[in-house]
Every structure is written in C-alpha cells, then in structure tokens.
Amino acid sequence: MLDRTEQGRSTGTLKPRIAFLGTGWIGLNRMEAMVAAGSAEVVAVCDPSEEMRSKACELASEAEAVGSLEEVLDIAPDGIVIATPSALHAGQAIAALERGIAVFCQKPLGRTAAEVEEVVAAAAKADRLLGVDLSYRCTEGMTRIRDLVRAQEFGHIFAVELEFHNAYGPDKDWFYNRTLSGGGCLIDLGVHLADLALWTLDFPQVETVQGGLFRGGRRLGGGSEEVEDYAAASIRLQTGTSVRLSCSWNLHAGQDAVISARFFGTEGSAQWRNVGGSFFDFTAERYRGTAAEVLACPPDDWGPRAACAWLRQLSLDPGFDPGACSYLHSAQIIDRIYGR
Incomplete structure (x- = not known):
C-alpha cells in the first residue's frame, strides 16, 4: 500500500x-x-x-x-x-x-x-x-522565441546580442565584496544573459570566450579584488554562432533599465526587450525583412x-532532474569571462 x-x-x-x-x-x-x-x-x-x-x-x-x-x-x-x-x-x-x-x-x-x-x-x-x-526563461516572450528558434523558424541562428544595463546598483554592501558575491554586475546580471542564450539555443558547446571588466570606467586587471560595474564579452559557440553580451550597474542608461536579447537567423530574427525602462514589463517580436509580428506583450506575471x-x-x-546540469554551462561562461 x-x-x-x-x-x-x-x-x-x-x-x-x-x-x-x-x-x-x-x-x-x-x-x-x-x-x-x-x-x-x-x-x-x-x-x-x-x-x-x-x-x-x-x-x-x-x-x-x-x-x-x-x-x-x-x-x-x-x-x-x-x-x-x-x-x-x-x-x-x-x-x-x-x-x-x-x-x-x-x-x-x-x-x-x-x-x-x-x-x-x-x-x-x-x-x-x-x-x-x-526567471527570465519564464517570460512569455522568451518562451515563444525559444520555441520558434528550436523549431528552426528563423533558420540557422548565427548571431545573438544580449544586454542588461541597470541605471542603479544593489543596495546591500555584500554585493560589492567579491568574496561574498563572487563578482559584480556580471555574476548578478550577466548570468541571466548567458543562460538565456544557451537555453534558447539548446545548450551548444562553447568554443571561445573573451571578455572585459570595468569599474568606474577603468579596466580591471586579472585577479583584481574590485567588483566590476560594467562587463562585456564575445562568445563563439561550436555551431558557429557569435554571442555578444554586456551588462552594468549605475550606467547612464537614460531610463531605469535596458534589457534585451536579439537572435539573428538566416530566415528571420526575433527580439525580446523591456518596455519603457521597466524591470518587469517585456515585449517580444519576430522579424522577416521589414515585417514585424508581436509575439508577447504586457501584462505577464512571470516573476514567480x-x-x-x-x-x-x-x-x-x-x-x-538531469536538466539541472544545464546550470553549470552558464557558470562556466561567467568563470571564463572572469579569467578563472
């Protein structure tokens, strides 16, 4: 029984x-x-x-x-x-x-x-x-884009561009201590971007990773104990896809936040982005030539x-769930950008 x-x-x-x-x-x-x-x-x-x-x-x-x-x-x-x-x-x-x-x-x-x-x-x-x-995997827009990419609706995805720029910074001191946080804006925000790229493309192997870290406009050297407030990286996947990502805290962004992911394919492309600087409202569109189609728009209670x-x-x-093994892939990219 x-x-x-x-x-x-x-x-x-x-x-x-x-x-x-x-x-x-x-x-x-x-x-x-x-x-x-x-x-x-x-x-x-x-x-x-x-x-x-x-x-x-x-x-x-x-x-x-x-x-x-x-x-x-x-x-x-x-x-x-x-x-x-x-x-x-x-x-x-x-x-x-x-x-x-x-x-x-x-x-x-x-x-x-x-x-x-x-x-x-x-x-x-x-x-x-x-x-x-x-949690950004669970926005309606990214879910729609992922499904279309995996169905090869856009042909071969040859380039991906992602950004997450926050006009503010964390309000807790531990974020600025590398021992406590593991890093700055890259591990705070960039982990979402790396994960979105790999998750959407079904976790292809990563060939090369090159990146740069900055604090207050100064480039940080390897082994620096300072945490970065701006990070940028160029990643090449085994599929030949080029991935570029950038993220920041306290950037002069002109609005609260700039968040987006763009996927460029041989037969079309798609974009997911925040609306009006919002941290919570997102829209998604697919493109073919000059034509645009809305895939998702607010409201969307994606957070929980x-x-x-x-x-x-x-x-x-x-x-x-063996799917948990995917968490390691984006962590390895973040490590390589940090030079660890």
Whole structure:
C-alpha cells in the first residue's frame, strides 16, 4: 500500500512542505505566489531580520519562525527555497540536499563554476530536485522565441546580442565584496544573459570566450579584488554562432533599465526587450525583412513562474532532474569571462 506521501505524488494532489531560507523581497514574492496558488504548505521561515520573519509569517501563519539553517533542516521539509546572499547559496543548498530536501535557489547557484558543479553533484547523489530562479526563461516572450528558434523558424541562428544595463546598483554592501558575491554586475546580471542564450539555443558547446571588466570606467586587471560595474564579452559557440553580451550597474542608461536579447537567423530574427525602462514589463517580436509580428506583450506575471514550476514538479516527483546540469554551462561562461 502507498503511504500518504507516495499517494499524493502519484496523483499530483500532495502539497509539499516548504521552508523559506531568506525572506527578503524575492523570498516573500515567491512565497506569496505559492501560498496564493494553494500549492504548498509553508512549514518554516528563517531570516536574520525580525521584520522580514514577521512579514513572512503574516503570509503563512502556520509556519514556524526559526533562527538557523540547522533548525530548518531539523523540521525536515520536502523542499527549501533559498534567497540568501550569494556566498551562502552553495553551502546551504548542499546541506539541504544531503538531508534529502529538494532545493530551489536564487541565482547564482554558486559564486564559481566549481561551486555550481558541487551543488549539482550533491543533487544527483541525493536524487533530489534542484531548481534555480533563472526567471527570465519564464517570460512569455522568451518562451515563444525559444520555441520558434528550436523549431528552426528563423533558420540557422548565427548571431545573438544580449544586454542588461541597470541605471542603479544593489543596495546591500555584500554585493560589492567579491568574496561574498563572487563578482559584480556580471555574476548578478550577466548570468541571466548567458543562460538565456544557451537555453534558447539548446545548450551548444562553447568554443571561445573573451571578455572585459570595468569599474568606474577603468579596466580591471586579472585577479583584481574590485567588483566590476560594467562587463562585456564575445562568445563563439561550436555551431558557429557569435554571442555578444554586456551588462552594468549605475550606467547612464537614460531610463531605469535596458534589457534585451536579439537572435539573428538566416530566415528571420526575433527580439525580446523591456518596455519603457521597466524591470518587469517585456515585449517580444519576430522579424522577416521589414515585417514585424508581436509575439508577447504586457501584462505577464512571470516573476514567480520558475518557483511555481519547481513546486509543481516537486509535488509529482522529488527526484533529480538531469536538466539541472544545464546550470553549470552558464557558470562556466561567467568563470571564463572572469579569467578563472
């Protein structure tokens, strides 16, 4: 006879018991979406800020507020959502996975490709689901473009151009400490761009990577302990595709943000971009010659979509998804741009 957990997973009716480690803006947003969907039982919240813990408990009144990761693990949730500073991600994820707990982590999964590889290996060994909040994959526009690219609607994609320029910078000091963050705007924003390119093109092999890092307009040398506020890279894929990406903090952008991904093919092209400087509103179009077709436009509640997809999968099967191996590919590109 199946026990309650096995029965629930076989029918897709089980509400996984979820803990939240880090309940700042992003953690609360993901929690709110899960609670609103009625698809999770939030059993624990952990954050160093009493104010943030209180806000989390307002959303999930049955959750236990605890003071450490060890206390969270002792509650033995089915899954844990990690939204803590970057330096903690790999260690916290591995600790949870080794206790048989599935993980959904904010990006970056690790500060280096080596850390990412360790987490993925831990998930595979524990046979537990691992997800990363690469949320731009889940925008309607990028999903449409990816489907069209993989259906070869644009012929051979020979060039990709991506940018993410933020007119502001992070408001927490740890972002500017390389030991704590792993880097500057490249690991904060560029990881999204590298992932979007590889994910859309179905993860081709990378041949060459060349990049440059800047701080306050000065080019940073190898081994610099300063974190960059501007990064640019040129990547050549084994398919012959040329990928260029650039990202920045505190750029004179003329608006809050400039975010876009352009895919150029022999039979057409497509563009995904933010609208009016927004961090949240995106449009997507496909082009053939001078003709343009709208693929997607606001509104689109894409933010918590990756987290909710992980939760749905967890309710069906908590086992390791080999797709998690893809997280290493973009981490390796970021490492190569940093010269690591």
